[in-house]
Amino acid sequence: MKNYLLLLAALLTTITGFGQTFPITGMATDATDGLALIGAHVSLNDATSGQLKATVTDLDGSFQLEAEPGNYTLHITYIGYQDLTQPIEVTDGTVPLGNLTLQQGVALTEVEVIGKVLPVQQYGDTTAYNAAAYKTLPDASAEDLIQKMPTVVMSGGTIQAQGEDVKKVLVDGKPFFGDDPTAALRNLPAEVIEKVEIFDEQSEQAKLTGFADGETSKTINIVTKPNMQTGVFGSLYGGYGTEGVYKVGGNVNIFNGDQRITIMGLSNNINQQNFSTEDLLGVVGDSGGRTGGRGRPGGGGPGGPGGTSDFLVSQQGGITQSDALGINFSDQWGTDLSVTASYFYNRADNTSNQLLNQEFFGADTTSSFYNEQSLTRGINTNHRFNLKLDHDISERSSLSWNAKAAWQGNTGSQSVFAQTLSGSDWLTQTNNELQTDLSALNLSNDLTWKYKFDQPRRTLSVRLNTGWAPKIGDRSLLSESLYSDAAGAYSWLDQYATLDQRTWNASADVQYTEPLGEKSMLLLNYRASYQQQESNTETYDLDEASQDYDLLNDELSNTFSNDYVTQQAGVGLNWRSGDLSLMARTNLQWAELSNEQILPEAGVYNQNYVTVLPMANLRYKISSSANLNLSYRTSTNFPTVSQLQNVLDNSNPLQLSIGNPELTPAYQHRFNARYSKTSTENSSVFFAMLGADFTNNYIAGSTLLANDEDPLFADMDVAAGARLTMPVNLDGQWNIRSFMTYGFPIGFLGSNLNVDLMANLSQTPGMVSNELNTTDKKTAGIGLTLSSNISDKVDFTVSSRSNYNTVTNSLSPGVQTNYFNQDTRLKFDWVLGSGFVFRTDLNHQFYDGLSDEFAQNYLLWNMSIGKKVLKGDRGEISLSVFDLLDQNNSLVRNVTETYLEDVQTNVLQQYVMLSFKYDIRSF
Structure with a gap:
């Protein structure tokens, strides 16, 4: 028995030691001045197997490699320096090489770099x-x-x-x-x-x-x-095709060292919009507008009169004609001042034809539906200017100033035919014509002054913020609604309304840090902020006698102001030791929310809140290529002026909304864990994230359905068959999300593969017919992306993303909604002989589980053939076909705490275009 035990122990020892690796650490520096050599190439050669491991030095010149016991040769190279070669023996522990110095003296003209580029x-x-x-x-x-x-x-x-x-x-x-x-x-x-x-x-x-x-x-x-970094480069292009489609545009970059100027512009009617989200949103402010300028009946709360929702026709989906011009400038003025500025103009003319189906959750076995067909036309114009100045006042103090200015204007019209149904029986239907004209100005400043004292890590910073955002506009509403509960009953609206809303804010933030020994640092901070919102909306009915809009509708008019004052005082501790860093902060926040309403009913609402806002962050540098980051943060979310106003929004007579002046701030906890690892040896990257947030007093939607008998319908004089949504505070909102991605090369394919995995779990509370409903959503998805890395003649990318969703709600526990979406794409470009270029891309969309009337499976296929011309192949003439199979479509499913909806929108149809492009290159 004793012999067996000894043999077993020996086997276990052998197994434990098999494949075990030990770290080899060191630092590469300049032999003359001792400065770290950042990005030096470090390789480890196994004399027996010939295998090679490699890495590059970090920001402090350090490096680390892992190796099994054995004999190796360490090799360090750096451009302009003599190579360093050193034999290494790995036994049974860490091999600390210490400081390794490289001698200068190799002329760059004599260096020939041969080897694989580290990706x-x-x-x-x-x-x-x-x-x-x-x-x-x-x-x-x-x-x-x-x-x-x-x-x-x-x-x-x-x-x-x-x-x-x-x-x-x-x-x-x-x-x-x-x-x-x-x-x-x-x-x-x-x-x-x-x-x-x-x-x-x-x-x-x-x-x-x-x-x-x-x-x-x-x-x-x-x-x-x-x-x-010195030269002129860019491209110019133009094209014209069947059905009157066209595109023209280009960009020119003028680089002269630190001074850089970029000019770009475009004009087309094929949905190419080369600008950011803030331009696409136009003048959308705090409302949750979804379509047609109506507030979204859930989640973010509705936008009533005084908000922008009933004055704006949103530009989402459809077909857009775009005109845009942009200029970007950056330069270094002297040794202590850098400047970056940009101006951007765009005009987007959008036409959207949309079909929408909503199914509301409820305990009643008879489903409640809302169906809508809409035609929307909106013209959005935007000017925006950005300026950033960074000034080094002295060696210890600096000033950073960010200024933004944006003017946005939107004119729109919308025609809507909509019905509410109980089961297959219609309750109400409406024909709705809405005209809007709205403009908004948004100015903001962010000024930060920073000072470093003689004592290391003793700092003082002051940050000042100001903002001003006035909005003005008007709308015209004409609608006729029919009701099934009384034969021939209908209502007629002919109204004109004006909006005048002004928001300004200011804040100051002071932070002071003091070192506590070699590893710790103390933070003291104080922040004060003030925001005021004033809204004045006047709604007038048509006077049949005078044929003018001079009858003030008190119920749909409002004068409302909202003052929000906060003060925060806090303390924090930062501790660092080696590769471990820990930060913990807490703030005590005092806030006052004051609302005053004159119309439609006079009222004053004052609320005070004292909240503790902790925050923590842990960062661990596992190795030179792997990091772990854990964070926890709390925050408050105060209701907007649109959510607070107790006035009816009737821009759609079947989908009414109203604010709630008794809303309280939401309080959110947010957790995040992130892990990343980069392997220089095999050119791979791994990233994983796990996050969760929990919200108390979540601002949710409470929806009263058309067949409810609620006193609020009578109080607000709501016509029979309409639905009414109001924001309320509810507990029980949470969301857990996870994401993992791994990217690595596939040598035999000459390509890179990226694998994504995601899973989300969420619970969102809401009210339907005065009953609490919690909507649970589970989503699991996988994504694969294979991109070529073969040559500069063949380029392809194949990707596929699949998501499976399950939705359940507490009011209908026996009803489970499952739907699946897969988005698969292929992009292939091939430079043939004699300067010919072949390009094609395919996008396959597959849906399963949507409403029966929506198309669920389509393939968008585009193709072009081009010929390189002019000196250096700088020009290209191409003939392209868009939507070769004539199957283009647009489908979206949305899920809220009170309903789920399917949306289908018109898209570009098949066309053929002849184009020319010229690349500018002069360095």
Whole structure:
């Protein structure tokens, strides 16, 4: 028995030791001045097997490699330095190499670099991709390039990185067209890019103090090649086709070192809109407008008169004619002042023909439906200006100023035919004509002053914010409604209304940090803010006698003001030791919400709140290529002026909404865990995220259905057959989300594969017919993206994203709604001989579980053939076909706490276009 035990112990020891690796650590520095060599190439060669492991040095020149016991050769190279070679023996523990110095003296002209370009590197929380490692066609854009990189995908026309929407794109660390990610990615050619960096950008105060404040945005920084930072480059294009379709546009970049000017413009009627979300939304403010300018009856609360919802015809879906012009400027003035400014103009003429079906949740076995057909025409005009100045006042103090100004105007018209039904029986129907004209100005300033004392880590920062946003407009409403409960009963509305809404805000934030020993730092902060909103809406009925709108409708008019004052005082502690960093903060917030209403009924509502707002963050640097980040944050969400106004919105007589002046702020807890690992050796990136949020006093929707007998219908003089929605506070809202992505090269295919997995669980409370309803939604999805990295002659991307959704609600526990959506895309570009270029892309959309009347399966196929012309193949003439199979469609399913809906919108139809494009390149 003893012998067996000894043998078993020996086997266990052998198994335990098999494959075990030990870290090899060191630091590469300059032999003369001791400065760290960042990005030096470090390789480890196994003399026995010939296998090679490699990495690059971090921001402090450090590196780490893992190896099994054995003999190796360490090799470090850095351009302009002599190579360093050193034998290494790994036994049974860490191999600390200490400081390894490299000698200067190699002339750049004598260096010939031969080897594989490292595709990806990790610098702290920043993931950096080497553009040279990803092959694209000669005329590819930055957008084409970054979609080949691990964890970066295009979803619904939006660039996502590490599972989040990209909010900002910088060029060499400077803003490009404000916060517009699309402008940079579509107008910079891939060939000028050296590196693409992805990180979470923090606020100016957080960068100084090291204390997170929750103000982060997923950011891409495009680093241009040094030899292409002086020159003129861009492209010009134009085309015309069948059915009168056309496009014309271009961009010109004038780079002269630090001074950079970009001019771009476009005009087309094929839905190409080269601008950001703020332009698409037009003058939408705080309302939750969905279609036709009506407030969304759930979640964010309805927009009543005084908000923008009943004065704006939204531009979502449909066909848009766009005209846009943009100018971006950046420069370094002297050694202490940098400036970035941009101006953008666009005009979007949108026509949307929409079919909408809504099914409301309820305990009644007879389903309640709302069906709508609408034709919407809206013209949205936008001017926006952004300015950013960074001034180094001295070695210790600096000033950063961000200013934004935007003017937006929208005129629109909408025709609606809608019905409410109980089962298959109609209750009410309406014909509705709405005309709107609205304009809005939005001015904001953000000024941050930062100071560093002689004592390291002792800092003081002051941040000031101001904003002013006036909105004015008018609307005309003409509607006729019929009711089934009385033979021939109908109602007629002929109204004219005006809107005058003004919002201004100001805040001051002071933060002071003090070191507590070598590892800790104390934060003291104070913040005060004030916001005032005033809204005045006057609604007039047509006077049959005078044939003028001079009968003031008190019930639909309002004069309302909302004052919101907050003060916060807080303390925080930041502790760092080696690779571990821990931050904890807490704020005590006092807030006062004061509402005063004169019309339609006089009333004053004052509420005071004292809230504790804790925050914490833990970051652990597992290795030079792996990080773990845990965060917890609390916040309050105060109701908007539109949600507070106790006045009826009748822009759609069948879908009425009203505010609630007794709303209280929502209080949210948010948790996030993120893990990232970058492997330089096999060029792979892994990212995983788990998040959850829980909200008390969630601002939800309470819907009274057409067949309810509620006293509020009589109080508000609501016609029979209409539905009424009001925001209310409810507990029980939560959401759990998870995301995982892994990107790696597939050598035998010469391609990169990106695998995404996601799962979401959510519960949203709402009220239907005065009964509490909780809607539970479960979503699971998988995404695959295979992008070529073969050559600059062949370029393809194959992607597929599938999502399965299950929706249940507490009022109808026996009813479960399941629906499936799959989006599959193929993009293939091929440069043939004699300068011919073949391009094709296919987009297959498959739905299962939508309403029967909606199409559920279609394929959008586009194709073109082009010929390179002119010197250097800078020109290209192409003939393209859009929607080759004539199947284009647009389908969307939305789920709220009170209903689910299917929406189908008109889209572009088949056309053929002849185009010409010219690439400008002069460096």
